[in-house]
Each structure stands twice: as C-alpha cells, then as structure tokens.
Amino acid sequence: MARDLAVIAFDGVHLSSVGLFLDLFGLMRRRVADQFKSRDEIGMQTRTRLLGQGGHPVKLAGDRRLEVDEGLNDQVALLLIHVPDFEWPDGVTTMGLGNLRPIIGWLARQHAAGAHISATGRGIYLLAEAGLIGNGPVPLPQSAAAAFRLRYPRIRVDARTAILENDTIALARGVVHETSMLTRLVARLMSFSMAGALADVMGLQETERDGLSDDPLVAAAQIWLSAHSSAGARISELAVHLAVSQQTLIRHFRARLGMTPRAYLRLLRVWNAQSQLRETSRPIAQIATIVGYDDLKSFQEAFRAHTGMCATRYRVECRASAAASSIKDMIPHPLPIV
Template identity: 30%
Template sequence: MTIKTVVIGSQFAGTSVLFSILDILASVGRDWEMLHGLPAVEPAFDVSLRTADGAPYWDINGRKITPDATLAEAPEPDLIIVPDLHFDPNGGLPAEFVPLAGWLGNAHANGAIITSVCSGAVLLGVAGLLDGKEATTHWGFADMLGRNFPRIKVCRERILVPAGEGHRVVTAGGASAWEDLMLYLIARFAGAETARRIAKIYLIQPHSDSQLTYASLTAGRQHDDQLVAEAQIWAAQNYHVPSPVSAMADRSHLTERGFHRRFKKATGQAPADYVQTLRVEEAKQLLETTDLPIEDIAAEVGYSEPSSFRSAFRRRVGLSASVYRRKWRGLAPVKA
C-alpha cells in the first residue's frame, strides 16, 4: 500500500527541511535497491508538496518554490507533514496559519495522520490537534506553544512524541529532528528494516540526546518590566552573591514575596529558578570555550559545592558537565 503523503509548503517554511523530507521519502524502495543491483519496489510513499493555492512562492530563505498541487486537490492524504515554520515566537500568530489549520483539522477528522517538525507544531496547536496531548517542538518555541495553547503538555526535552489514539498525531523537536520523524514514519509504514536501510544510505540516526543538550536555557519570554530587567542584568553580573534572590528583592525595594510574584509574571520563572538557569547557561559557555576544570567553572558561576553544580547541570541539560564538554569541544577550530 502506498501512503499518500502531503508536505505543506508556505512562505514561512525553510528550504532544507522541506526538500530533505521530499527527497528521503521519494527514495524509499528505490535507492537501496539501486545501490545493490535490485529491481525497484513499489514506492512506499506517494509524496507531493502542496500549498493553499498551488501557486509558486518565495520561501523564508528567498528561494522560489513551485508546489505540485493545492491542498484541496485529490487525492486526499493519508499522511501530512508540516515542516519547520519561521516566525517570531514572541509575536502574534501569522494570520495565514488559520486556513491551513482548518484544513489540517478536517484532514485529521477524515482519517489522516498529522505530523510536524520543529515549530510546525504551532500549526497543529492552532488546529486544536494537540489539545490534551503531549507534544514537542523546537526549544525556542516551547514556551510560546504552552503559553498560547495551555491544554497542551509541552515536553520540551523530547525529540519525538507520537500522541493520541492510534498515534495519529506526531510531533518532532528541533529542525534536524526531521530525521527522527522520517525514520519513525518509514519504520511505521514500510518496516524497520527499510528504515535502517534509509538510515545507512543517508548516514542518519535517531538523536540519542534530549533536546535540552542543544537548548539555550535563557531563551524565553520577552517583557517590558524595567525593574525585573534590571534584576536580570544584576543577576548575570553577580554570580558570587550568596543569596541572590534576597539581594534582588532588596534592590527592587519590594518585599521578597512581592518581588517573586512580579519576577515570575514577567519572565515565567521563579527568581531562584532563573538564577540557576542563568548560571548553568554560563557554565555551558565556559565548558564549550575554555579548558577550565569543572570545579573552577562551578565556582566561577557561583556554586560553592561542585556536587551541587553537577546535579543542577545534569538536571537542566540532560548530560553531565564532562560529557557536555566532550560533545561540543569537537567543534573547536583546529589549531595550526
């Protein structure tokens, strides 16, 4: 059985993820057989790129894209894939999302499986397909998804989340999680062995790490509370103050309880959580760019006990500090 698959194009979609999805699904049943001198088999996926009106468009990267069809054209899809969508997570939802979301909702009601990559999960949220379900998205859009759609349980650490009855809704994390989604879908509809073959051809594999390994922990809600903004700046410059939350409250001339309430309203985090997040983010930068011993880094970002630092780091990043350093120092420039 060939799975009728639609990949949704739009002016917000990135180029590489969109065409990587089209390429990899078109290769199932063809490329492994070609490399091994075997006859091609019936394609597992009949893939088309569709938009609301089917007209050529310029994508977010300035590439002119020509779709295959409109969303309304036959055949009706068995599977729909929403790629990464580029828009400001701190701004409003683009108006163009509303008709796309309506079409997604109708397609799901008619039996289609709906999937997304990265920020594409937001479109599923607009369609109401994630209400009451677990979902993941790019770490930079996790707060926005939860804020706009409070009925969604946002699993910011997850790479892939199949959800709902029959797993008819599947969300994938950051942009490169398209690889995880493709291997999952190929295994689901064409078998695990076929998925392994595609992984070998394309040199890809499922992510073994949590998204927390990649996240910028301090990317979050923007606000215009000048008092809280000044407290945030102070916290970033005073790691060594023993009781930073009390010190920030004193500087604000508010009670500690009042400061806590105002800080959380502006940032979405309690002050103590924010300070610890800030310290761990600074430690990540030091692990990536210096050879300082981990104990010295712990002291540098305000932890008197290295064991407390190691525990906080693992809890927020999903890896130990030493494993994190090895992972990212491989990108350091080669010295002449």
C-alpha cells in the first residue's frame, strides 16, 4: 500500500506553513489525476493528512482555530512528515516544548520506522528535541540563531544556507524557502518530473526546478512530456506545441540530456512505474497501462532495458530492502547528521 504524507499542527503554528504543504500536495494530486485520467480512475493513492496531538483543534499563530484530520498513530507508517514553522508569545521555552513531548516522541518513532521528516524555521526545534539532527548544521536566520544555540550548544547553526538535507531529514530556514524544500522532496520521494511541473506552476526560479534542464526549450519539453506521458504522447505533437521542428528538439535533447525526446519519454514511464511498484500493490499489468503502455510485453522490455530486471523482481527487492531498513532502525546506532 502507498504510504501517506502528513503535516503536524499544534498551538502556535503558522497557517501559511501548514497551508503551503497541503496546497502543494493537493496540487500534485490534481495533476496526477489529470495526467492519468485516460487510463486510471483510481488516481493518486497517497493521501495527505493534517495531524494533531489528540486529534483536537489547534489555535494558530493568529488565534484562529484549525480542525485536524486525526491524531497521532504509531500503527500508520508515513512516507513524509512535515513540521511547520510556529510562533509562541513567550518564545520557544522548555515548558512549551514539554507540552509537545508526545509529538516529539512520535516523530522519533516514525523516523526510526523509515519516515522522511522535514521542518521549517522553529519547527527545527522539535527535530532537535527528538535527536534527529545530530550535531547539525541547521539553517536558521540570525534572529533565531542565538536562542537556538543557548538551548542546543552542540548543534551547529548555519545562518547562510536556506535549505539543508540528507537522506531522511530536510530543513528550511523559513517559510519563504519551504516551497523549494518540499519540491525537492517530491523529486526525491516521488517523481522529479512532477517536481519540475510543480516548480513551474509555483513560479520557482529555473535553478530550483529539480530535474529540469537549464535549456528553456528542453525544460518546457520535459514538463509537457511529464504531463502527457501516460496518454499516448507523440514527439510530433510536442514539436507542434513548442513551435519547433522535431530535428531541433532532438538536437537540444541530445546536447543537454544525452538522449532523444523519445528515449526520455520511455525513461519517464519507467520512473513512474518504479514509483507505483514501490508505493502501491497494484498489479503489474495495471501499472503498465497507467504509465502509458498498451501491452504488457512492451512495458516489460522497456523496464528491463532501464533497470536490468523485470518489474516483479524490482518490487520484491524494494520490499526486501524496506524491511531490512526497518529492522536496522530498531538497532541502536549513532544519530544521523544533517
């Protein structure tokens, strides 16, 4: 089954930080549904949850109240958990963090079970309390660095870098950097082509569009192919859409990506299939249809050519690797360093 995404809410959180997470992944869900609607009525299986301690409504930084979807649950393994920025009248205090101890402990357990965790601004405090960022560094503005150092003298603060990340932890200095961080996580955990499409919609700078070429023509083609890869995309249609000849398009792709647009389209379909195989229990024949193949044999040939194995073996190895990682996380080990 697909693992879900979650954002944590508690008294004092910024609506902008919570809302950005929900809006970004809501937009992704709509784009996935639109992309695959001609071949699949189920759509994106991964859900986005708004979680709160005890499942109770929370009071936002501006004193408005926000209903949450549900409480914290150790029995549900999540793919990604986001801790938003927040503001308390008295600042970040020992008493305030003590009140969040159930959330902090839950974050540590979810991380040990394989969840990726991101945090923005003061949300980084909760990861520090959970022991998830080792000795740092952590990205914080100068205005917040001094207070953080007093509480966590062993954790190094980087006031110059906006986003810091490793395999399982991602940190953003503030809400203004949150979109870029979350888009990078989409690229890493789901689909870099989807991340590029989201970056384009969100208006991010070209350098922040994960996976997209620095050639505007190739980047535009990548976005179009990502949106049409499951619906019988034709390179001739792409050339007409971009108002260039197919030869020009092929020349730019080879210069920037080292492959033709048609080869890139096949690669997109294999990447989409890999995500489906990892995160869902859908039959392989159904996945082949969803990602754009009209017959299973063609899909299997393309999948084997790009991965060196059949789709069945890929799914088995992914699940075995995930199970091994889960067992490994139960053994005491040094804390990860961001």
